[in-house]
Amino acid sequence: MRHILVFLSIFLVTLSASSSFNPKxxxxxxxxxxxxxxxxIDSANIVLGSSGVVTHSFKNGESSIIARAVVTQKNGTTAKVRFEVFGMLSQPALPVPGILPKVGDKVILNFLYDRALIVVPNxxxxxxxxxxxxxxxxxxxxxxxxxxxxxNKPNPxxxxxxxxxxxxxxxxxxxxMDKEAVFADCGSFEILKKFQSGEVSYxxxxxxxxxxxxxxxxxxFDSAYIKDYNEHYRYLLDLE
Incomplete structure (x- = not known):
């Protein structure tokens, strides 16, 4: 129990100091x-590895998501994004628009960043x-x-x-994880914010x-139990 309280006290202090993470x-x-x-155009609201969508407006006034955008570079003036297929449209009932992004289309970054999966040990x-x-x-x-x-996937x-x-x-x-926690983009798995924390007891x-x-x-073949929680998630996040 003492280790749990130590972790929570350190974890809380760290989050309290870093809880400004609120991507708009x-x-x-x-x-x-x-x-x-x-x-x-670059902005302080843009973080490397963050993602969003590209929308195209049609002549009838309607608009549609046509691609996913991932931030790959930024220099204070401009930022570069890589285009990908927007996975949420990959459903038989939803046809994927056959339109490539072009100048003038709108990029909406930090898309759905108000909703998150949560992976914690206890x-x-x-x-x-x-x-x-x-x-x-x-x-x-x-x-x-x-x-x-x-x-049947105990090892996501x-x-x-x-x-x-x-x-x-x-x-x-x-x-x-043990001594560390992160927010990452769910598509790119790029880490957007790190938090230092204490030891995990169980x-x-x-x-x-x-x-x-x-x-x-x-x-x-990919169905197996996780032997080491920290090792598993550090591997998924490309943490050394």
Missing amino acids: TYETPLINVNDGEGEI KEIYDQVVKFFPHITFIEPDIMGAFLSMN NRDDFRELCALNSAGLIFIA YQTPFYSNIKEISTVFWK
């Missing part, structure tokens, strides 16, 4: 497009994180656990989390939820 939606037109990349940390970020709607971890249970990978983000209209993922894998056990199946 930023809209700007494309000012240049070249070979799968675009250029926009309930105490879950309660504290939710309390410290009231402006973010965290997806109920039981929903995530049920999804993994249905798919990036694609699993991307699918969960798409299903729940979330743009961020919060992951708490873990539930793959993360805290009321879904206590997720079964494996022998015919799925």
Whole structure:
């Protein structure tokens, strides 16, 4: 219990000092497009690795999302974005617009950054994180656990989390590990904000939820239990 309290006290102090993480939606037109990349006006609201969407306005006044945009560079004056397929449109019932981004189309960054998946090792940390970020709607971890249970995936990978983000209209993922926690973009898995924290006393894998056990199946080569919580999520986040 003492270790739990130590973690929470340090974790709370760190979050209290860093809880300014509140990315605002930023809209700007494309000012240049070249070979799968675009250029926009830079802003303090833009973080490297953050993402958004590109929208195109039609002659009838309607607009549609035509691509995903990921920030790859910024210099204080302009920023570069890489265009990708917007995964949330990859559904049989929703035809993907056959339109490429062009100058004048609108880029909306920090898209769905008010909704996040939450991956934490225990309930105490879950309660504290939710309390410290009231402006973010965290997806109920039981929903995530049920999804993994249905798919026999006790060791979620990036694609699993991307699918969960798409299903729940979330743009961020919060992951708490031993001595460190992060907000990352749910598509690129680029870290947008880091927090230093204390030691974790106990873990539930793959993360805290009321879904206590997720079964494996022998015919799925990628179905296995997580042996080390921290190692698993540091690997997904490309942390050394």
